[in-house]
Every structure is written in structure tokens, then in C-alpha cells.
Amino acid sequence: VSIKLLEKSEFEFIENIRRRYNLSKIGDDCAVLPKDSKTDLVITTDLLVEDIDFRLNWTTPEFLGHKSLAVSLSDVAAMGAKPIWAMLSVGVPLQIWKTDFVEKFYKGWFALAKKFNVELVGGDVSKTPDKIVIDSIAAGEVKRGKAVLRSGAKAGDLIFLTGETGGAAAGLKLLEKGEKYKNSRYKKLLACQLKPNPQTETGMFLGSRNLATAMIDLSDGLSSDLAHICQESKIGAAIYADRIPFRKNLKSITKSETEKIDYALNGGEDYELLFMVKPKIFFRCENEFKKRRFSYIGEATANAGIIKLISNEKSSILQPKGFRHF
Amino acid sequence: VSIKLLEKSEFEFIENIRRRYNLSKIGDDCAVLPKDSKTDLVITTDLLVEDIDFRLNWTTPEFLGHKSLAVSLSDVAAMGAKPIWAMLSVGVPLQIWKTDFVEKFYKGWFALAKKFNVELVGGDVSKTPDKIVIDSIAAGEVKRGKAVLRSGAKAGDLIFLTGETGGAAAGLKLLEKGEKYKNSRYKKLLACQLKPNPQTETGMFLGSRNLATAMIDLSDGLSSDLAHICQESKIGAAIYADRIPFRKNLKSITKSETEKIDYALNGGEDYELLFMVKPKIFFRCENEFKKRRFSYIGEATANAGIIKLISNEKSSILQPKGFRHF
Numbered sequence: 001v002s003i004k005l006l007e008k009s010e011f012e013f014i015e016n017i018r019r020r021y022n023l024s025k026i027g028d029d030c031a032v033l034p035k036d037s038k039t040d041l042v043i044t045t046d047l048l049v050e051d052i053d054f055r056l057n058w059t060t061p062e063f064l065g066h067k068s069l070a071v072s073l074s075d076v077a078a079m080g081a082k083p084i085w086a087m088l089s090v091g092v093p094l095q096i097w098k099t100d101f102v103e104k105f106y107k108g109w110f111a112l113a114k115k116f117n118v119e120l121v122g123g124d125v126s127k128t129p130d131k132i133v134i135d136s137i138a139a140g141e142v143k144r145g146k147a148v149l150r151s152g153a154k155a156g157d158l159i160f161l162t163g164e165t166g167g168a169a170a171g172l173k174l175l176e177k178g179e180k181y182k183n184s185r186y187k188k189l190l191a192c193q194l195k196p197n198p199q200t201e202t203g204m205f206l207g208s209r210n211l212a213t214a215m216i217d218l219s220d221g222l223s224s225d226l227a228h229i230c231q232e233s234k235i236g237a238a239i240y241a242d243r244i245p246f247r248k249n250l251k252s253i254t255k256s257e258t259e260k261i262d263y264a265l266n267g268g269e270d271y272e273l274l275f276m277v278k279p280k281i282f283f284r285c286e287n288e289f290k291k292r293r294f295s296y297i298g299e300a301t302a303n304a305g306i307i308k309l310i311s312n313e314k315s316s317i318l319q320p321k322g323f324r325h326f
Numbered sequence: 327v328s329i330k331l332l333e334k335s336e337f338e339f340i341e342n343i344r345r346r347y348n349l350s351k352i353g354d355d356c357a358v359l360p361k362d363s364k365t366d367l368v369i370t371t372d373l374l375v376e377d378i379d380f381r382l383n384w385t386t387p388e389f390l391g392h393k394s395l396a397v398s399l400s401d402v403a404a405m406g407a408k409p410i411w412a413m414l415s416v417g418v419p420l421q422i423w424k425t426d427f428v429e430k431f432y433k434g435w436f437a438l439a440k441k442f443n444v445e446l447v448g449g450d451v452s453k454t455p456d457k458i459v460i461d462s463i464a465a466g467e468v469k470r471g472k473a474v475l476r477s478g479a480k481a482g483d484l485i486f487l488t489g490e491t492g493g494a495a496a497g498l499k500l501l502e503k504g505e506k507y508k509n510s511r512y513k514k515l516l517a518c519q520l521k522p523n524p525q526t527e528t529g530m531f532l533g534s535r536n537l538a539t540a541m542i543d544l545s546d547g548l549s550s551d552l553a554h555i556c557q558e559s560k561i562g563a564a565i566y567a568d569r570i571p572f573r574k575n576l577k578s579i580t581k582s583e584t585e586k587i588d589y590a591l592n593g594g595e596d597y598e599l600l601f602m603v604k605p606k607i608f609f610r611c612e613n614e615f616k617k618r619r620f621s622y623i624g625e626a627t628a629n630a631g632i633i634k635l636i637s638n639e640k641s642s643i644l645q646p647k648g649f650r651h652f
Contacts, residue, residue, distance in 0.1 A: 010451040010452075013428065013451060014449075014451060017432055021436055021446065023445070023446055023447075025411075025445065025446075025447035025448065026446070026447070026448065026449075030448070031411075031413070031447035031448040033411065033447065035361055035362065036361065036362035036363070037362070041367075043413070043447070043448060044448060045413045045415050045448055045449060045450050045461065045463060046415075046450055047415040047416075047417050047450040047451075047452040047459070047461060048452075049417050049452055049453070049454045049455070049459065050455075051455045052417075052452065052453050052454060052455060053452070085351075085357075085359065087357070087369070087371045087463070089371050089372075089373040089461050090373075091373050091375050091378075091459065094652065097652050102339065106343055110347055119349070119351065120347065120349050120351075120352070121349075121351035121352070121357035121359065121369070122351065122352065122356070122357040122369060122370060122371055123340075123352075123371060124371050124372055124373040124461075125336040125339060125340060125373075125651065126336075126373040126374075126375055126378065126379070126651055127375070127378050127651035127652060128375045128378060128457070128459070129375070129376075129377045129378060129457060130456060130457065131454070131455060131456065131457070133373070133375065133417065133454070133459045135371065135373060135415050135450075135461035137371060137413070137463060325451065325452055325453035326420065326423050326453060
């Protein structure tokens with residue numbers, strides 16, 4: 001038991017604020033707000049702080065600009081929505097302002113924005129005494145009432161994951177050990193951490209076709225993010241260890257099977273989508289799911305709040321051990 | 327000439343980004359986004375950084391929560407819009423997290439939000455290595471096409487100001503000199519700086535009745551904010567020094583007339599509204615303007631980019647000397 005567990009986490013704090021002030025729009029990847037009779041707006045904000053969420057000697061200004069937008073686009077994707085516009089607040093110390101850092105940062109941001117046709121509509125530029133701080137805001141649109149929430153899953157739903165998991169955590173580990181992106185033989189793993197790709201197209205596919213009952217993006221880590229869905233949907237889950245789509249090459253840089261599973265389950269920042277699907281819906285689009293390489297990893301259960309990890313026919317309780325700030 | 331003038335300001339940087347990436351929604355107090363056939367959404371974001379925008383030993387957590395929302399509501403008011411919802415990202419170091427700071431901060435935020443029926447719909451909570459950082463996002467609604475921009479003023483329009491100016495700068499000066507809010511005889515001046523009131527009702531009045539051709543809130547300072555309107559509207563302005571509504575008691579704490587005028591013109595953070603009105607519109611609602619204590623301070627001129635300050639029949643060029651980060 002870590003000493004951290006003795007302090008209130010940011011999740012507990014937010015839950016507390018949400019209840020006290022009766023905030024119905026809080027608790028998902030994005031807030032869902034009515035736009036017009038046919039459309040809802042979804043919107044999210046992500047704060048990125050130097051030496052907490054990134055380190056300047058690990059990344060590049062362009063990667064950081066890319067990632068700042070990517071993490072928010074990932075939240076929009078997790079609602080099944082199409083991203084439309086964004087805002088960006090940037091605070092930098094004077095010595096950074098004097099360099100071409102901010103120019104390059106925006107270059108990275110705009111390169112990703114262009115890919116998804118996202119318009120920058122506002123922002124703020126401020127001085128800080130010391131560290132860089134970024135607040136990224138992104139908004140998207142989805143058919144009225146069709147945003148995919150965390151709360152819609154039912155026992156019996158099948159659990160799927162896009163892409164592979166553990167890469168961002170492995171990349172982080174390499175960076176912590178002193179690996180530099182330039183000239184690295186692990187560029188792809190490092191890019192998982194430094195330049196993640198939001199699953200925008202997949203989110204829109206799942207959302208526009210009403211395929212998912214619940215969805216979240218993998219930001220904190222699979223164990224924690226699955227726990228968020230379970231909490232909001234008042235369900236439990238059973239996950240098969242041998243069905244987890246580990247990131248390629250993950251084994252080559254991990255010392256043990258335990259470490260590999262830890263990266264994949266608790267590592268966070270993979271920005272893949274975790275979603276639930278009704279069995280009858282899955283059978284209807286099995287081929288499409290295969291083509292898109294979605295991984296079936298388990299089922300939602302009626303055992304509310306309990307997540308079981310099943311490996312070699314043994315079953316253990318999976319505790320949410322993803323990233324927390326406090 | 328200050329050394330600062332040799333470096334690019336954040337205004338120049340933003341203007342540069344705006345042109346390079348052809349960003350049509352940038353350059354006003356809020357972005358204006360189509361909502362439905364009858365309504366536009368306006369949205370703004372403001373970054374507040376410890377030891378740049380506020381100091382913990384000058385303010386209280388409740389005041390800071392209030393001000394974080396107030397500065398964004400002020401931007402919404404400057405569009406003539408009604409505030410509807412907000413988001414709030416907060417980053418704090420561990421030692422602050424362990425105290426009741428964040429609880430009290432939210433308490434101050436929600437007290438103001440309740441006053442204007444603003445709903446908190448999202449946000450982020452993060453750890454920082456050292457300083458507190460806040461990003462405040464607020465959105466409002468206005469009739470389609472009726473948002474009051476900075477760009478709508480024409481030569482001949484009359485220039486008005488709500489409330490009084492210079493109070494926030496005087497409050498800041500007192501704080502810098504070591505004055506403490508508790509037990510101070512200058513509580514009202516200090517409150518101008520620590521707990522500003524957004525002109526939400528006035529903004530809605532001017533917006534809903536189409537009275538203003540251009541509007542901005544006094545955040546950087548009257549000289550700079552008027553220059554922003556002049557730039558966007560491609561006009562000049564003439565301001566009468568003896569018509570500037572100095573904050574009561576400003577004289578008692580300033581050493582000279584020059585210092586007093588400097589606070590009022592360049593001080594910033596008064597969060598009053600500066601707006602332009604066609605003469606024929608003004609004559610139609612002169613009584614209402616009087617009742618609301620709007621101050622007529624000058625006229626828009628065809629002399630694009632030139633702001634003249636007229637005092638005792640002498641005229642001088644007013645340089646924008648409001649707050650800038652860089």
C-alpha cells in the first residue's frame with residue numbers, strides 16, 4: 001500500500017465537488033452540451049505541466065505541440081464525436097519566450113490540427129516564473145443524444161480495445177533511463193509517449209454507427225480507465241490477460257512478464273479507445289472489427305465495482321493502479 | 327523606452343500566428359461560434375499563473391476562485407453575451423493540495439458562478455512542481471450575428487466606459503507596498519484588484535439592445551484596450567482626460583496627478599467595459615446611460631491607429647502602456 005493512498009486523489013476530489021454542487025455534466029471524457037436540435041457539442045480541457053506531464057530534455061517543441069492537442073482530441077474521440085475546434089493557453093518563462101520554442105510548439109500543434117481539420121478559435125499567452133504550462137481545450141460535434149458516455153455499459157457487454165497498449169509507459173521508462181529520441185533504436189516506442197495519435201477516425205466510426213454502449217480513452221491506464229467506466233456504468237468487468245494487445249517490442253525492453261503486464265495495465269497515455277459493445281451488435285460487425293484490429297479483451301459483469309483479471313484460468317482482482325497526480 | 331519594447335510582445339506573437347494560419351476567430355475578447363439558427367456561442371480562456379497574475383500572500387483562496395471566473399465572465403460580457411457555462415483547470419503543488427486551499431478556491435468560484443447562474447461543465451486537476459496555475463474557460467450565448475466585436479466602431483462613434491478606472495492598479499500598488507487586506511482601511515481599493523466584478527448585466531444590456539458598435543473589457547489597461555479596438559476597427563480615438571472616471575479615493579493614495587492618470591490609463595484589471603456608441607443611438611437612450619452612470623470619455627476618429635489624450639485644451643499622443651507579459 002503506497003503512502004499516496006492515504007491522501008485524497010484528484011478523482012475523489014472531483015467526485016466530491018460534483019456531488020456537492022450537483023454538477024450533471026462532470027464525469028466523462030468531455031462535457032456534452034446541447035448545440036442545436038440535431039447536434040450536441042462535446043468539450044474537454046487538459047492541463048499539461050512541465051516536469052509533471054513532460055520534460056523538455058525528453059521531447060521536442062513540435063512533439064509537445066502535437067501531444068497537447070492529441071490528448072484533447074483523444075477525449076473528443078472517446079465521446080464518438082467529430083472534432084471541430086480548439087483553444088490553446090500557453091504559459092512560458094521569459095528565457096523560453098526568447099527562443100523559437102513557442103513557434104515550433106505551434107507548428108507541431110497545427111500539423112495535427114490540419115490533419116483533422118480542427119480550427120484554433122482562441123487561447124491565451126502568459127508568462128510564468130519558471131515552468132511551461134499548457135491548457136488544451138478541444139470541442140467536437142455528435143448527433144443529439146448520441147455521445148458515447150462512460151455510463152452506458154451493461155453486464156454482458158463485450159469489452160474492446162483499439163490498437164496496442166503499454167507502448168507509452170515503455171517509452172516513458174526508456175526516457176527515464178536516459179534514452180534520447182534522436183538516433184534511438186526505440187523511436188517507435190518513444191513516439192508512443194512523445195507523439196501519441198488520437199483515435200479520432202475510430203471514435204467517429206463507433207459514435208456515428210451507435211456501436212458502443214460506453215467508451216473512454218486510455219489516458220490514466222487500462223486498469224484505472226476501465227474502473228472509471230465500471231464506476232459510471234455501475235458494473236464490474238472480467239479481463240483476459242492473454243487477450244491484452246501488448247505493444248510490439250514491449251517484451252524486448254521489459255525484464256519480466258510482470259513488468260510487461262504492469263506497463264499495459266497501469267501505464268497510461270496510450271490514447272487508445274476502450275469501449276463496450278452489446279454481443280448482438282458485435283456479431284453484426286465482426287468483420288469490420290477484425291479489419292480494424294479491435295481486440296476483444298473481456299466482458300462487463302454484474303459484479304459492480306469489481307474488475308477481475310483472468311490469466312491461466314486463475315482469477316485475481318485488478319486494482320486501478322493507473323496514473324494519479326495526488 | 328523600456329528594454330521590453332525590443333522583444334516581441336504576446337500581442338505581436340498572436341497577431342503573427344493569426345495571419346500565418348489564417349485564423350478568423352482570433353482577435354476578440356471571445357471567439358464567436360455558430361450555435362443554432364438563432365444563437366451564437368462565445369467562448370474565452372484565461373490563464374492565471376502564481377507570482378505573475380497573483381500572489382498567495384496578497385489574496386485569499388476564495389478571492390482567487392472568484393477572480394478566476396470573473397476575468398472570463400468579463401470577456402463574455404464584452405461580447406454583449408449572457409454567460410452560460412464554464413470549465414476550470416487547476417494545477418497546484420502537493421503542499422497546497424494537502425491544505426484546504428483548493429476547497430476554498432472552488433467555494434469562491436462557485437459563489438460567483440451561482441450569482442450569474444453559470445454551470446461548471448468540465449475541467450482538469452493536475453499537480454505542478456511549484457506554482458499554482460489556473461486556466462479559466464467561460465462560454466456565453468448571444469443572438470446570432472449580434473455579438474459585439476472590437477471591429478465594429480466607426481469614426482464619429484462616442485466612447486463610453488462603465489464604472490470607474492484605476493482602482494485595480496491602486497490596489498496592486500498597495501499590495502506591493504505590503505498592505506494586507508485584513509484590517510486594511512483600503513479594503514475597497516484592494517478588492518478592485520483581488521475580487522473584481524464582471525460587468526455581466528451591463529454587457530447583456532448593451533448586447534441585447536444592439537447599443538454598442540464595438541466593446542472590450544479593461545483587462546490590460548484603458549490605453550492598451552482602446553488601442554485594441556482602434557486596431558480592429560481601423561479607427562483612431564480622442565479621449566478627454568477630465569472625463570476619465572477615476573476611482574474614488576485614488577487621489578488619496580497617489581503622489582501626483584501623473585501617477586493617478588497612469589493608474590487609470592495604463593493600470594489594467596479594472597474589468598469595466600469600454601464601448602462605442604453611434605451618436606443617434608446615444609441621444610435615444612441618454613437617460614438610461616445616465617442612470618447606469620456610463621461615462622462619456624471621447625470619440626472615435628478617422629485618424630487610424632492614433633489615440634489622442636486631450637487635457638486642458640492640449641493634445642498629446644496616448645501610447646498603449648497597459649500590461650504585457652513579454
